[in-house]
Amino acid sequence: MYSKHCDNLREIEGAIKLVESDLRRYISTEQESKVYKYTKILSYLVTCWSEVRILKLTYEDNAFTQSEIGIIINSGTLAFKWKNALKIAVCKAYNINPTVDFVSQLPFTPKNRYLEIHHLIESDLLPSIELRNRIAHGQWKYAFTTDLKNANTQLTGQLRQENIVKLQLKRKLLTGLSFLIHDLIISEATFDRDFDKNYKLIEENKRNLHKRDYTSYKTKMVEKYQRGKLKKKENLQA
Template sequence: MVMMDRVKRNKVHRKNLKTVELAFNSTSLAAKDAIRRRDLRQQKLLTLNSAFLLGAIMENRLMAAISEPRLDEKRELRILRASSVNDMWRRALQEAFSQRYGVSPGSIPSRLSFTESSRYYGMLETVNTWIDPVISIRNSLAHGQWDVAFKSGDRTETSPPRTGELKRVTLWSLMLRKNLLDHWELLVFDLAVTKYAFERDFDRKWKNMRAAEERLKKGSAKQWEDALRKRYVRGRRHRAKNAHAEFISEQRAVRDKIQAARKEASQYNAWVSGIPSPVTPHQDPWVDPNSGFPEPEASTGWPRAPKPAAALPSSPVPEQRPSGWFMGYSEEPPF
């Protein structure tokens, strides 16, 4: 079997890591929404999904770190021979210190200086304290053990410690663990890949990691969830208040339009009533001067027909008799 080129392999691991981190962000947002709405069933399921994805993130980060071209490929192969992801992280830490300070992996940390060995033990403690539980929970969830976890092997006995880990998982702790491990992964990258950044930036990044660890130890998931719910209720009240104010504003706008239309109609009617009529009742004999309407017929009730206009006097026209020539007489015309 031909092994994929390391550069291509590293790009594939980085691509997988990016996709899994997007999935974690989306799932954790949905879990936060379930916490706000007090949907306990969705909260539990989405929180466990987030825990599974966090374990996948840590495994992909490991693969991306050890496939970096600047890390010797032989060291990568030795890391991959470890029996579990947790052991791979420990072996990766050992190989990275070995390559950086030029000592054999078996002599780590005995042949390191005090400062170097202190850094090694501090980073190893992070693996034991924070990475091991993440991978352990991921393994239980990957095998379908979402309520009760079994011991590794033939699954004939349950594991109370691992079951307790499943019960104690909260979204708050997962988000803080991810923040802590983000800082730790940067330290590992500087150790394995860079030339000067590890020693130069170690104290600052270690301080950030310890701050996240303190928040995990001293904080409270219940207080965080209660604060989420209070903000959610307060936001709903503000949105309802704003919606009511918007409704009142729209109603007032409609009322103002109606009042303006009524005022315009009133002004128009006043203007029309001020126009003088071209024909007044007393000028038309057909119109009753008292009512202004035509008088009805007594028998039919229909408006009385207008009286015919009086005939104008005609002047007498003198009779003209035809002349003879016109009537066939032989007399000469008079002109």
């Protein structure tokens, strides 16, 4: 199963690269209608990637028992898959029964680390899942409430604010999250040793997610394209 999930992950990553390549071209040439459509495709693929990423992690050698794998893959939602993988990994590492209030039994530092990682799932993965579900149901321009009776203004705004910069940074965040859980599963010592370094990278990506400006990115891409056109014209005239 592990190798199959690896194959699926490679295929999705290949698709992401293709879509990103086309999307960058449309941004450079200011084809806004195509930019909007390809951004929705990229948003969908990034969340699909996060689903396969947690399945790959679940089936890694010596990571989880068959019983634990069953709990994770039968968790229902994608967010619960990530949360249960984290919960089981923490309980295994610190020898705590996962059926009790395990958070209160964690030592101070591991507890804070767990809560930080859990918060990452809540704040950075859940919104992406919600948008993916809307896109999958054809809500590309307007998102609706669950009963489909009214427009969902908040989600509609989020749909329209998605862009390549945010989506690339989200992938980096989720990659860092998977590394943290992987280290926790494989070796408590490795997790403790590398946590600050790995979490620092996640924090940097989170800051970039809020600081990096798509408008500036777009301006640079357009200017680069225009310079290329001018240089090509000059070469033809030489």
